[in-house]
Amino acid sequence: MRLAGKVAIVTGAGSGFGRGIVETFAAEGARVIVADMHATRAAEVAAAIGANAVPVTVDVSVRSHVEMMMRAAVSAFGGIDILVNNAGVTHKNQSLMTVTEEEFDRIYTVNVKSIYLTTLAVVPEMEKRGGGSIINTASTAGVRPRPGLTWYNGSKGAVIALTKSMAAELAPRNIRVNAINPVIGETALLEEFMGLPDTPENRARFVAGIPLGRMSKPSDIANAALFLADPASSFVTGIAMEVDGGRCI
Numbered sequence: 001m002r003l004a005g006k007v008a009i010v011t012g013a014g015s016g017f018g019r020g021i022v023e024t025f026a027a028e029g030a031r032v033i034v035a036d037m038h039a040t041r042a043a044e045v046a047a048a049i050g051a052n053a054v055p056v057t058v059d060v061s062v063r064s065h066v067e068m069m070m071r072a073a074v075s076a077f078g079g080i081d082i083l084v085n086n087a088g089v090t091h092k093n094q095s096l097m098t099v100t101e102e103e104f105d106r107i108y109t110v111n112v113k114s115i116y117l118t119t120l121a122v123v124p125e126m127e128k129r130g131g132g133s134i135i136n137t138a139s140t141a142g143v144r145p146r147p148g149l150t151w152y153n154g155s156k157g158a159v160i161a162l163t164k165s166m167a168a169e170l171a172p173r174n175i176r177v178n179a180i181n182p183v184i185g186e187t188a189l190l191e192e193f194m195g196l197p198d199t200p201e202n203r204a205r206f207v208a209g210i211p212l213g214r215m216s217k218p219s220d221i222a223n224a225a226l227f228l229a230d231p232a233s234s235f236v237t238g239i240a241m242e243v244d245g246g247r248c249i
Contacts, residue, residue, distance in 0.1 A: 001028055001029030002028040002029070002226065002230045002231075002232070003025055003028040003029045003030035003082070003226075003229060003230065004028075004029035004030075005029070006025075006029070006030045006031070006081040006082055006229070007030065007031050007032075007033075007073060007077040007078065007079055007080050007081050007082070008022070008025050008030045008031070008032050008033070008080075008081065008082035008083070008084065008229065009032070009033040009035055009069065009070075009073055009080060009082070009083050009084065009118075009122070010022040010025065010032060010033070010034065010035060010084040010086055011035045011036070011058070011060050011069075011084065011085055011086050011087035011114070011118070012035070012036060012060075012086040012087030012088060012137075013032075013034040013035055013036050013042065013045060013086065014034070014036030014037075014038050014040075014041025014042045014044070014045055015036075015038075015041055015187070016185070016187035016218060017086055017137060017182065017185065017187060017218050017221040017222070018036070018084070018086040018087070019045055019218060020217075020218025020219055020221060020222035021084055021086060021218075021221065021222045021225045021226075022034050022045060022049070022053070022084075023045070023048075023049065023222070024219075024222035024223065024225070024226050025082070025222075025225075025226065025229065026049045026050075026052055026053060028226060030052070030082065030229075031052045031053070031076075031077045032049065032052065032053045032054075033053075033054055033056055033069065033072060033073045033076070033077075034046040034049070034053050034054065034055045034056065035055075035056045035057075035058045035060075035069050035087075036055075036056075036057065036058070036087075037057065037058060037059050037060075037087070038057075039055070039057040042055035042056065042057060043055045054072060054073075054076045054077075056068070056069050056072045060085075060087045060110060060114035060117065060118065061106075061109035061110050061113055061114055061117070062117075063117050066114070066117040066118055066120075066121050067121055069121070070121040070122060070125060073125075074125060079125050079126075079128060079129050080122055080125045080126060080129070080132065081126065081129055081132045081133065082132060082133045082134075082135070082229045083118060083122045083126075083132070083133075083134045083135070084134075084135045084136075084137070084225055084229075085114060085115050085118055085134070085135070085136045085137060086137040087110060087114060088110060088111050088137060089106055089107055089110045089111065090107065090149065090152040090192050091103045091104075091107060091149070091151060091152055091192070092192045092195055093148040093149055093192065093195025094148060094195060095148075096147075096150040096151065099150075099151050103151075104151050107151055107152055107155050108155055108158075111152075111155040111156065111158075111159065112155050112158045112159065112162070115136060115159065115162055119134070119166065122134070123170065123173070123175060126173070126175050127173055127175075130174060131173065131174025131175050131176075132174075132175050132176070133175070133176045133177075133178070133228060133229050133233075134166065134170075134175060134176070134177045134178075135177075135178055135179070135180065135225050135228050135229060136159050136162070136163050136177070136178070136179040136180070137159075137179070137180055137182070137221070138156045138159040138160045138163065138179040138180065138181050138240055139152075139153075139156040139159075139181055139182060140181045140182065140183045140184075140242060140244045140247050140248050141153040141156045141157075142155075142156030142157040142158075142159060142160045142181065142240075143157075143160070143181060143240070143242065143248050144247065144248050145157070148195060156181075159179060160179055160181070160240045163177050163178060163179040163238065163240060164238045164240075167237040167238030168238065171237060176228075176233075176234070176236065176237040177237060177238065178228045178236060178237060178238065178239050178240070178241065179239070179240040179241065180221055180224050180225060180228070180240075180241050180243055181240050181241060181242045181243065181244060181248070182216045182220070182221050182243050182244065183210055183215065183216050183242075183243070183244035183245055183247040184206055184215050184216065185215050185216035185217065185218070185220075185221070186215050186216070186217055186218075187218070190215075203215070209247060210244065210245040210246060210247050211245060211246030211247070211249065212245030212246055213245070214245060215245075216243060216244070216245070220243050221243055224241055224243045228241070
């Protein structure tokens with residue numbers, strides 16, 4: 001059990017990458033907070049895991065929600081060792097000129113401001129336990145941006161920069177901070193990223209740019225998160241791990 005005795009919060013855990021991460025952490029012995037803005041999804045995932053999972057309904061862009069999520073972890077499990085900032089949104093693949101201001105604001109509050117809010121809430125609790133691991137879900141879009149997702153790309157570039165700066169500043173507190181850069185994946189956001197219907201032909205257009213010949217899966221991202229959460233990676237901080245089948249080569 002690689003995470004035995006550890007307590008983890010995973011945001012956006014009701015589906016996709018987040019669900020893969022929280023299920024993998026639980027299988028490796030962690031007690032987990034299944035955080036998602038969709039109450040039903042969070043409850044379903046937590047129920048499937050069992051007694052070591054607690055669902056929390058949270059909008060990570062709202063400070064009071066984030067603080068409530070942290071209190072839930074302390075109340076249920078006594079503290080927090082691992083935080084995965086996985087919740088994220090995008091805009092449909094389109095011209096940068098047609099994304100609405102409302103969409104832009106939502107992307108940056110969910111993808112970027114949430115990291116500020118969770119950091120303020122979690123760092124004092126991690127210090128009480130002697131340190132911890134923060135893992136941010138960024139994207140290959142923050143490293144190799146492409147037309148059609150410009151404002152989303154920028155938000156993930158910010159996540160990568162924040163990850164590195166946080167890692168440098170929090171290292172004296174024994175808190176490691178790393179990011180994962182998934183390539184386009186088989187999740188509920190797939191059609192928005194493609195800007196096209198999810199058909200075999202349209203998938204093939206995107207897979208053509210991935211040397212290993214497929215999209216990412218929740219299990220790929222979960223395994224990367226497990227490594228970064230595992231005490232075995234205790235000397236790893238400030239990286240943005242590309243889990244992309246070679247897309248960024």
